[in-house]
Amino acid sequence: QTDSVAKLVKDLIVRKAITWVKAAAPIIGLVLLLLVLVVAMIAVPVIAVIAILYNSPFALFLPPLESGDTVQIVTSAYVQEFNRDVNTKVNEHTGYDLRELVYVDYEGMEETPSNYYDIMAVYMVKHGVGDTATVMNDTSKGWLQAVVNDMCSYTTSTGTKDVEETDADGNVTTVTKSVLYVNVTLKSYRDMISVYGFNSNQVEMLEQIMSPEFMGQLGYAGSGSGGGGGSPGVSSMTEDEINAILNEITDSRQKTVCSYALHRVGFPYSQDLRDSGNYYDCSSLAYYSWKDAGVDISYGGATTAAAEAQGLDEAGKTVAFDELQPGDLIFYSFTSNGRYKNISHVAVYVGNGKVVEALNESLGVVYRDVASTGKIVVIGRP
Secondary structure: OHHHHHHHHHHHHHHHHHHHHHHHHHHHHHHHHHHHHHHHHHHHHHHHHHHHHHOOHHHHHOOOOOOOOOHHHHHHHHHHHHHHHHHHHHHOOOOOOEEEEEEOOOOOOOOOOOOHHHHHHHHHHHHOOOOOOOOOOHHHHHHHHHHHHHHEEEEEEEEEEEEEEEOOOOOEEEEEEEEEEEEEEEOOHHHHHHHOOOOHHHHHHHHHHOOHHHHHHHOOOOOOOOOOOOOOOEOOOOHHHHHHHHOOOOOHHHHHHHHHHHOOOOOOEOOOOOOOOOOEOHHHHHHHHHHOOOOOOOEOOEOOHHHHHHHHHHOOOEOOHHHOOOOOEEEEOOOOOOOHHHOOEEEEEEEOOEEEEEOOOOOOEEEEEOOOHHHEEEEEOO
């Protein structure tokens, strides 16, 4: 009898459950359908966005779709191949006493300049819109090789150079040597805007890709990222910190120059926008610092570091390193560039072993210790 009661209770519970499920089924189905729709509403846009990104220049910063070659690997291989060709030409200087590798009109602080990151950015903007340019097949490798060829080139020229030679007896004589120059031109992404006729949208994408925020993900720290050695310094200063430095400068003109430079610490770096007042490169910072004091340090209408140094040097306005005073301009040569004394960088001395200089896109204008003293070729005092 007890078993009969238990069976009866069990049957009642089962029937109630079945009745509840039948009644709730439409509601449960609706809830599940809504969940599926919600998931689809979230997933479909996400998938669409990912697809759009992989068919845009910004795919460069996404995980590769396929294993094997990537844009970075192939670009590196093509750049290394170009460099090998250049070095072969430099080393095989038969018929000449000397050879010299010249990075034409280079401005910066790298001993071996490279446009590796520029190449990738230009390639992605040119071929990555509406296409998965990060998939390295034969077609895309051909596109990339063409970009490398357009952005990396060299020519040769010849000349002579007077060289001092010392014989075994210590006698010094000047000998004229024949020189083979291998002139390397590395175009930046800015140069390629006009070469490829990029429109405003493409230019905007180029600027975004080449920004430290994006290229920093690939290890890029700006042109001359080494900063010529030494500490990167500081990129912000309080008014009290600036005044403490200026209070030690007694000469009014020197104080004006240093004040202008110090108040630009933290400003962004740009060669294109160097005359805007909102961006600086190394030579425009020097130029405008002295212009604020009423002195024009341009030479022949040019305000490159090399031109500024040439004007001061030819005017006899140079000093020795141990004679440095606030406002003096320190000019550096990091590599041969075909300009005056191969000068490629300048810093504004502000006293106590410190300079203000525009380093690169990543660091901008900084205040730091005088660095790379072995690379200094001219110190000018306008």
